[in-house]
Amino acid sequence: MGSKIFRGFYEGEMLPAANLSMPKKYWPEWFGVVDAELLQFTDLKDKNGVDIYKSDRLRYRLFHTNQKVETIVIWNDDFATFGTEEDKLFDWLRYHNLIEVIGNIHQT
Numbered sequence: 001m002g003s004k005i006f007r008g009f010y011e012g013e014m015l016p017a018a019n020l021s022m023p024k025k026y027w028p029e030w031f032g033v034v035d036a037e038l039l040q041f042t043d044l045k046d047k048n049g050v051d052i053y054k055s056d057r058l059r060y061r062l063f064h065t066n067q068k069v070e071t072i073v074i075w076n077d078d079f080a081t082f083g084t085e086e087d088k089l090f091d092w093l094r095y096h097n098l099i100e101v102i103g104n105i106h107q108t
Helices: none
Strands: 005-010 013-019 037-045 051-053 056-061 068-076 081-084 100-104
Touching (some): 051 056, 051 100
Antiparallel strands (some): 037 051, 056 068, 068 081
């Protein structure tokens, strides 16, 4: 896992990002206090400049069919990389300028 930036989800609320490469005094107050689920930053942004995190819902169109696809960002332990539910080795470079974050699995 490359990035040391995480945001948290706790009791129905998305918590601000914590950059763990910064000194501890700069970490948000929630980090290490509440039992939040940590969602790691992928080091990628969508076509609108929105940061992409694990568990985000994405939308994009396939090149060859123009089919609209919606999927969820996952961590693939086998290959030590981020992927999607459908494509464990998602081709981020091919789709980065077409991807749009449309939410997160924790938000309705």
